[in-house]
Amino acid sequence: MARIIIVDDDVEFAEDLSKSLQQAGYDVEVKNRIEGLIEDIVLNRPDLLILDVMFPDNPVAGFDVARAVRLKEEIKSIPIILLTAVNQEHSMDFSARDIDPEWLPVQDLEEKPVAKAKLLKKISKLLQPTVKK
Amino acid sequence: MAIITLGKLLDRVEAFEGRLAIFFADVRDQSKDNGVRLLTYYLARHRRHQQQAFDDFDKQAINLVRRVKVRNDVPFTPEVEAPLLQAQPGTVSGKALLEAAVAYNAYLGRYYDNILKFPLNQDATFLILSLIRIEEHDTLMLKKMIAMHYF
Numbered sequence: 001m002a003r004i005i006i007v008d009d010d011v012e013f014a015e016d017l018s019k020s021l022q023q024a025g026y027d028v029e030v031k032n033r034i035e036g037l038i039e040d041i042v043l044n045r046p047d048l049l050i051l052d053v054m055f056p057d058n059p060v061a062g063f064d065v066a067r068a069v070r071l072k073e074e075i076k077s078i079p080i081i082l083l084t085a086v087n088q089e090h091s092m093d094f095s096a097r098d099i100d101p102e103w104l105p106v107q108d109l110e111e112k113p114v115a116k117a118k119l120l121k122k123i124s125k126l127l128q129p130t131v132k133k
Numbered sequence: 134m135a136i137i138t139l140g141k142l143l144d145r146v147e148a149f150e151g152r153l154a155i156f157f158a159d160v161r162d163q164s165k166d167n168g169v170r171l172l173t174y175y176l177a178r179h180r181r182h183q184q185q186a187f188d189d190f191d192k193q194a195i196n197l198v199r200r201v202k203v204r205n206d207v208p209f210t211p212e213v214e215a216p217l218l219q220a221q222p223g224t225v226s227g228k229a230l231l232e233a234a235v236a237y238n239a240y241l242g243r244y245y246d247n248i249l250k251f252p253l254n255q256d257a258t259f260l261i262l263s264l265i266r267i268e269e270h271d272t273l274m275l276k277k278m279i280a281m282h283y284f
Contacts (some may be wrong), residue, residue, distance in 0.1 A: 059171045090283055091274070092175045102158070103177050 002127045003027045005044065007037060007065070008052040008083070013112070017050070020116050021123070034061045038068050041075050047127055051106075053084035053094075063104060070105040079126040080106040081119075087111055135206045139257055140199030142248060143183060145209045146241065150180040152218065153237075159222035160230070168284045169227045176234055179271065186263040194256060201257040207247045215240045227284020231275050238272045 004026050008014040011032055018028045029044070031037060034055050041049065049069070053062030062082055070076050082104070086094055088111075096109045107126055110119065154177050161173040187195055212218060215237035220229060245265050249258065278284065 058167045060167060060174060063174055086171075090171065091277060091281075092171075093274070094174075098178055102154075103174060 001025065001027045002047040003029070003044070004048045004050060004123070005029045005031060005041065005046040006050045007031045007034070007062070008050075009033070009055050010052070017116075017119075020120070024120050024123075026123070034058065034065060037065060038072065038075075041069065041078070042072065045075065046078060048123060049078055049080045050123075051080055051082050053082055053086045054089065059086070059089075066104065066106050070101075080108075081122065081126070082106050082109040083112055083114060083119075084109070085112040136202050136204060137206045138199060139201040139203055139248070139253070139260075142203060142207055142209070143199070146244070147180075147183060149209070149211055150183075154180045156218050156220075156222065160225060163223035164225070165223075166227065166284075169225065169230065172227050172230055172278075172284050175274075176230065179234070182264065182267045182271070185267055186260055189263065190256070190260070198256050198260055201253055203248060203253070204251045207244065209244055211237060211240050228279070231279050231284065235272055235275050235279070238268045238275070241268050242272075 004021055006014050006017055006021075006028060008017075008030070009032050014030045014032065018030050021028045029046070031040065051062040051065055053060065055061040058064070062084060066080050066082065069078060069080065084094070086092060094104075094109060095111075098104050099106055099109060108122055110122070157173040157177045161170050161177075164170050164173075190198065215233060217230075217233040217237055220233065242265055245261050245268070249261050253261070
């Protein structure tokens with residue numbers, strides 16, 4: 001069973017998404033804080049990360065975490081989906097077109113709210129080559 | 134009169150964009166202001182504007198457009214007219230970054246306008262007009278951020 005970590009300070013949103021992913025057969029852990037997250041990821045080695053971008057006091061926490069993951073040898077190949085409302089807050093038009101190795105080293109970027117069916121399809125595709133459900 | 138290819142004129146912009154991206158990465162890594170750091174993620178995308186303009190062209194067309202000859206050299210001195218790189222990465226404010234980015238876009242617009250003063254073929258003209266439109270759109274976004282006092 002593939003393991004997914006959802007990192008989002010919106011507790012209700014994260015729990016709701018967690019339930020949907022569990023119903024789809026995934027083993028899901030929810031984190032609501034960024035502090036100690038990299039150590040946690042190293043320890044738990046999830047198969048996929050779903051990251052919010054904006055956290056209290058740091059509107060780029062998700063971007064920072066994505067870059068930190070890619071710099072850490074043991075976890076650098078974990079696929080990451082950014083799930084964010086940053087464009088609603090700041091009108092910056094961030095999208096999957098902005099993905100690049102230096103600034104946004106993730107596999108996908110989706111705006112909240114995202115249709116669960118669409119997200120499940122993307123997760124399934126990202127997990128396909130390495131982990132079978 | 135020094136004839137120059139359009140490719141060379143565009144490469145100058147590309148090279149400067151590379152330096153800007155390094156500067157924005159320094160701000161991202163050194164600033165203690167997370168709002169400013171968010172802004173660098175937006176501003177760093179500027180380096181892809183040329184690629185964006187080339188999206189409407191296939192590989193062969195890009196090669197042909199790059200080889201188009203421009204009758205005179207067009208000076209490109211963004212550091213003089215839009216001195217973004219002189220700011221201190223660790224302490225530069227969001228407002229200063231935004232205003233410098235608007236000034237740089239305006240400078241780029243003038244640079245592209247100066248290229249258009251020379252006779253170009255249809256594809257080359259289309260490309261330069263696309264670049265002007267991209268910079269204008271970006272300027273609107275930046276001005277909106279200034280007006281909203283995001284940073």
